[in-house]
Amino acid sequence: MSLVVSQEEYISPGHMACPGCGATLAMRYVLKGLGKETIIVLPASCWSVIDGVFPYSSVKVPLFHTAFETAASVASGIKAALEVQGDTETTVLAFAGDGATFDIGLQALSGAAERNEDFIYVCYDNEAYMNTGIQRSSATPYGAWTTTTPVRHPKDRPKKRILEIIAAHEIPYAATASIGYPDDLIAKVTKAKGISGTRFIHVFSPCPTGWKSEASLSIKIARLAVHTKVFPLYEVENGFTFHINMEPKNLPVEEYLKLQERFAHLAEQEIAFIQKNVDEEWEHLLKRALY
Amino acid sequence: MIKVIVGNHAVSYGVMLSRAQVIAAYPITPQTSIVEELSEFCADGHLNAKFIKVESEHSAMACCIGASAAGARAFTATSSQGLALMHEMLHWASGARLPIVIANVNRALAPPWNIWNDQTDSLSQRDTGWLQFYCESNQEVLDTVIQAFKISEEVLLPTMLVMDAFFLSHTAEAVEIPETEDVDRYLPGYKPRYKLDVKNPHSFGSLATPDYYQGFREKIQEAMKRAKEVAIKADEDFNNIFNRRYGIIEEYQCEEAELVLVTSGTVTSTSRTVIDRLRKEGRKVGMLKIRMFRPFPFEEVTGALKDVEKVAVVDRGISFGHGGIFAQEIKSALYSQSSKPFIFSYITGLGGMDVTPQVITNIICDALERNTPPEESIWIRGKL
Numbered sequence: 001m002s003l004v005v006s007q008e009e010y011i012s013p014g015h016m017a018c019p020g021c022g023a024t025l026a027m028r029y030v031l032k033g034l035g036k037e038t039i040i041v042l043p044a045s046c047w048s049v050i051d052g053v054f055p056y057s058s059v060k061v062p063l064f065h066t067a068f069e070t071a072a073s074v075a076s077g078i079k080a081a082l083e084v085q086g087d088t089e090t091t092v093l094a095f096a097g098d099g100a101t102f103d104i105g106l107q108a109l110s111g112a113a114e115r116n117e118d119f120i121y122v123c124y125d126n127e128a129y130m131n132t133g134i135q136r137s138s139a140t141p142y143g144a145w146t147t148t149t150p151v152r153h154p155k156d157r158p159k160k161r162i163l164e165i166i167a168a169h170e171i172p173y174a175a176t177a178s179i180g181y182p183d184d185l186i187a188k189v190t191k192a193k194g195i196s197g198t199r200f201i202h203v204f205s206p207c208p209t210g211w212k213s214e215a216s217l218s219i220k221i222a223r224l225a226v227h228t229k230v231f232p233l234y235e236v237e238n239g240f241t242f243h244i245n246m247e248p249k250n251l252p253v254e255e256y257l258k259l260q261e262r263f264a265h266l267a268e269q270e271i272a273f274i275q276k277n278v279d280e281e282w283e284h285l286l287k288r289a290l291y
Numbered sequence: 292m293i294k295v296i297v298g299n300h301a302v303s304y305g306v307m308l309s310r311a312q313v314i315a316a317y318p319i320t321p322q323t324s325i326v327e328e329l330s331e332f333c334a335d336g337h338l339n340a341k342f343i344k345v346e347s348e349h350s351a352m353a354c355c356i357g358a359s360a361a362g363a364r365a366f367t368a369t370s371s372q373g374l375a376l377m378h379e380m381l382h383w384a385s386g387a388r389l390p391i392v393i394a395n396v397n398r399a400l401a402p403p404w405n406i407w408n409d410q411t412d413s414l415s416q417r418d419t420g421w422l423q424f425y426c427e428s429n430q431e432v433l434d435t436v437i438q439a440f441k442i443s444e445e446v447l448l449p450t451m452l453v454m455d456a457f458f459l460s461h462t463a464e465a466v467e468i469p470e471t472e473d474v475d476r477y478l479p480g481y482k483p484r485y486k487l488d489v490k491n492p493h494s495f496g497s498l499a500t501p502d503y504y505q506g507f508r509e510k511i512q513e514a515m516k517r518a519k520e521v522a523i524k525a526d527e528d529f530n531n532i533f534n535r536r537y538g539i540i541e542e543y544q545c546e547e548a549e550l551v552l553v554t555s556g557t558v559t560s561t562s563r564t565v566i567d568r569l570r571k572e573g574r575k576v577g578m579l580k581i582r583m584f585r586p587f588p589f590e591e592v593t594g595a596l597k598d599v600e601k602v603a604v605v606d607r608g609i610s611f612g613h614g615g616i617f618a619q620e621i622k623s624a625l626y627s628q629s630s631k632p633f634i635f636s637y638i639t640g641l642g643g644m645d646v647t648p649q650v651i652t653n654i655i656c657d658a659l660e661r662n663t664p665p666e667e668s669i670w671i672r673g674k675l
Binding site: 036037038039041048049051052053054055056057059060061062063064065066067069070072073074075076077078079080081082083084085090107108110111114115 | 312313315339340341343344345346347349350351353354355356357358359360361362363365379380383487488489492493494495496497498499500503
């Protein structure tokens with residue numbers, strides 16, 4: 001399938017993101033896929049700042065800022081209001097970080113997914129609370145440093161498997177995507193736009209500030225995450241049909257870890273432990289994809 | 292048409308007649324039958340609204356916020372813990388200047404568990420930027436729902452209608468159900484001045500620097516002040532069509548009164564009978580019912596009380612570490628007056644403890660007998 005990517009830009013220069021920010025690219029690509037007939041619901045996140053300071057805004061579509069845990073419920077209300085006014089064209093997009101999705105907003109998201117509310121939910125995942133200064137979230141991976149998981153006691157639990165949790169609500173479409181592969185990301189957003197019901201896209205989104213990585217390496221790191229199997233690209237339709245979108249190159253996980261200082265304290269055996277977990281999760285995914 | 296209905300269904304009829312477009316709600320006793328009836332109205336096509344059965348009260352208010360921001364007339368109902376859970380979003384609704392209407396059935400907060408009436412839940416939300424109306428009868432409840440949308444949409448602030456658990460919510464009374472055409476004439480379809488619109492894109496609620504932020508807060512206070520005049524006008528317009536009016540306060544038998552009892556909600560009805568009896572006995576006592584609590588009707592309250600010797604306030608809520616909340620508000624309103632009555636605060640009726648005619652009589656007699664009020668509120672004792 002050939003993909004035509006819109007030349008139109010829906011976010012402006014002059015936004016307030018850090019250099020190398022994955023979240024900014026995520027919004028840029030998602031809006032390219034959805035177009036101007038989109039209303040964004042934005043809970044507390046880096047994007048609350050990236051959007052700009054009143055009276056300015058860096059997005060060219062309507063955007064509603066809301067409380068941290070309410071992306072899915074506000075989106076439900078907006079969609080209902082559009083429907084009663086006879087508007088079936090506008091896409092409602094909830095755009096939330098990992099904290100708002102994996103943690104504080106999970107109840108609202110689960111409620112909306114169970115009701116199969118008709119909106120697209122994009123989680124841009126930078127694996128910690130970056131806007132408040134790099135505190136761990138339940139998306140933070142095992143072994144990572146954050147300001148609340150210091151190197152003397154780094155994160156000792158695995159990342160929550162959010163896609164499987166949300167897909168288990170039997171929503172029509174759930175997928176992972178990465179800012180490292182915009183073509184795949186935009187194709188998924190475009191596909192999601194053509195489906196009704198709750199659609200969930202989990203976007204891998206490096207944060208140089210929080211990951212202590214070079215700003216110029218964000219894309220490389222995002223791609224390495226796919227090819228070390230740390231963040232595989234796949235889709236789940238109707239809760240059961242798994243489909244892997246990209247064959248990883250099977251690179252050692254160390255290739256990915258070594259570009260980020262948040263993992264610099266890891267000893268050899270911890271890296272081996274991460275490698276073992278990544279391999280096991282991949283096997284688990286393969287089994288489900290084959291069924 | 293007159294129907295004998297419980298207070299909760301009076302709310303439902305008010306919402307249907309107001310043509311709410313989005314309703315989002317979560318069940319909680321004693322509110323539940325409001326939204327049960329509304330879901331029936333929606334299912335039967337009597338009300339053309341989207342009903343979102345959310346997973347929490349926090350999400351109910353968030354849904355209403357989304358719906359209102361996107362240009363729909365939005366409604367929810369709750370009680371007690373549910374209102375407390377919504378607290379964050381109550382600020383969000385008023386800060387975003389959204390004319391949402393909520394019915395809160397006053398119920399005590401836990402622990403210990405208690406499903407009965409008191410006002411601490413709604414009074415705890417007095418600083419959230421919502422208009423608040425305390426209702427006395429099922430008719431007033433129905434009529435206030437319709438007035439609430441009218442006022443909210445004019446001043447762009449949300450309104451909380453407040454009613455007593457069980458005394459109104461589950462008690463049936465004869466209620467005149469207004470004709471649909473008359474309500475349509477009074478409250479036309481919602482035309483939002485600002486909304487999320489892809490043809491006219493804006494960001495709502497962006498980060499604002501300190502100067503701007505305080506400016507926005509000043510605008511809310513200005514809207515609150517204006518809400519009083521708008522509410523008075525809305526009540527007059529309502530009277531012109533439906534031949535019923537409530538005022539923002541009501542003075543009852545206050546002429547030459549030595550003592551005025553201040554009430555809100557259903558205690559007012561009980562107090563009327565007590566005042567009538569005491570007047571017959573030659574006691575110069577009157578009553579002031581407070582219907583609008585936010586914005587606080589300073590002029591009207593001070594006008595009614597400034598020349599009275601004593602004021603006894605029935606408080607069915609408490610600010611711990613201070614005292615009765617209505618009493619505090621009345622004291623502060625009267626501070627700027629040159630003549631200041633003695634204000635006695637009586638705390639009673641918490642958690643549904645019955646406020647009988649005898650309790651009201653005791654309160655009035657106690658205040659008449661005392662020379663000056665104690666610093667703290669006076670408790671009408673419960674068990675323990």
